[in-house]
Amino acid sequence: MNWFDKLMPSRIKTQRRRRSVPEGIWSKCAECGSVLYRAEVERNSYVCPKCDYHMRVDARTRLSMFFDEGSGTEIGERLAPEDPLRFKDSRRYRDRLTQAQKETGEKDAFVAMSGELFGMPVVACAFEFRFMGGSMGSVAGERFARAGNLALSRRIPLVCFSASGGARMQEALFSLMQMSKTSAILAKLSAAGVPYVSVLTDPTTGGVSASLAMLGDLNVAEPKALIGFAGPRVIQQTVGETLPEGFQRSEFLVEHGALDMIIDRREMRERLASLLAILTRQSHPIGD
């Protein structure tokens, strides 16, 4: 951290865009091991130019890549987590929260915004996987509900990029109830004919996959994302079954009928814009 960052009040600091890929001119692809020029990786939407591996991206980068440049107003940004159970394992939940907040610059593991996509108003949200594994607690649930409500009242599409290990254990049953809360708002959207597109990214498991992530009018995934209810380790342990090749990867889920399609991140904006325009009976938004 340089002297200027230190002087800046923390409120302003969190406004800055953060990057998940380590700073420096070079970075390494976690999949193929190629040494890559950072600027090129960024230009390529954090997809490895050599092997097409989709690197994990943080919530704000994700949303800024998705919205039209300069658009994006945050929803529920003042919400912050509580510790209703005074939960403590080897460490206190409060301390884990503080650390995650410091490391990510986020108050919780979920960011929601309204903005524009090729000029179409949309609400989009994303999980922050670096924040306690993108786990869904009360703040994520409430932000999702507010995002859904905004989409509902303005009758504009809702898009959610999930990346989460599931419900947050430290908020115990409150977290479980976020599954029904988020699903209830989606039922409202569905009844009102407001489109919801769920984009499942690596990884989406547990309570998040078993609620909001699987309820899209369209369920879309990035290539090779791990998606499932139970994690592969749990299945292996409890059942002792050998897992088939490519089990619980996006391609496997398309094959088994759980997803509509896989979209390469570099085409995500265009393809979703085109799809959403059809669902909302607008003219094709891209061209001229």
Place this chain on the structure above:
Amino acid sequence: MDLNFLDFERPIAELEAKIDELRFVGDDSVVNLTEEIARLRSKSESLTRSIFSNLSAWQIAQLARHPQRPHSSDYIQRIFSNFEELHGDRTYADDPAVIGGLARLEGQPVVVIGHEKGRDTKAKVKHNFGMPKPEGYRKALRLMEMAARFRLPVVTLIDTPGAYPGVGAEERGQSEAIARNLAEMAELRTPIVSAVIGEGGSGGALAIGVADRLVMLQYSIYSVISPEGCASILWKSADRAEDAAEAMGITADRLRQLKLVDEVLKEPLGGAHRDIDATAQVLKNALIAHLDGLTRLSLDELLDARYQKLMSFGRYKED
């Protein structure tokens, strides 16, 4: 019935063994031991009372999973009449981990659905220890949709370690099946009352547990992950399940304090398995009372109240 005692009940078990011994002696002996037996009986009861007045979350979890704990089928048999079980999800299979059907509750037509764990080894395997696969949740949804169609209230009994974590279950869309139920139950056009009777294991429980009223038996548990699972992730050791159970606040009383549960139903001294008929009666009265309140509401009022209830879940601050 031979009682099966848990570790923390050992002092009670020893007393009960002594009583049995005396009764056996008493049968063919001239000595009158009635008085001694009565004395031990009352001692056993007060000991039980004292042990059960101060149970830890982990001890309650053990009671919730007690091998003699009454299951959905035990309660359905005692609480409902004219029960006709309905099978299958109409798509893939019938999953015996979820049972359900048409029935009457004190004369009133209802649909009742519950997890079923199975009692003996053979039944446990058949019912997959109460761990449903997607077809189980889809059967439950089919029955709930039928209930709404014919304006029948829905009663669900929750008792599962969790949704089945297996290859086939994943292939057939375990996540989607659970998620679908959550969304559909939120808007189901008929009253829903859910009762946790044993183990409320995470999403696998919630998938039949989105309700207008949620009640819990006193020694049942409801949690986002099993204490063992939580311990192995956060403490890096399943042996710390006791600590995890305490930290997550999984017991009925604690969840009532946190306002996540509407009512706690008292169990007989020593737990539901000590007197299944009495427990069933308590549960039956509660179901009737809650359904009675709910059926007085108009459908719009009912659905609005359910929606508000679902939206109210969560604790956060906003500065």
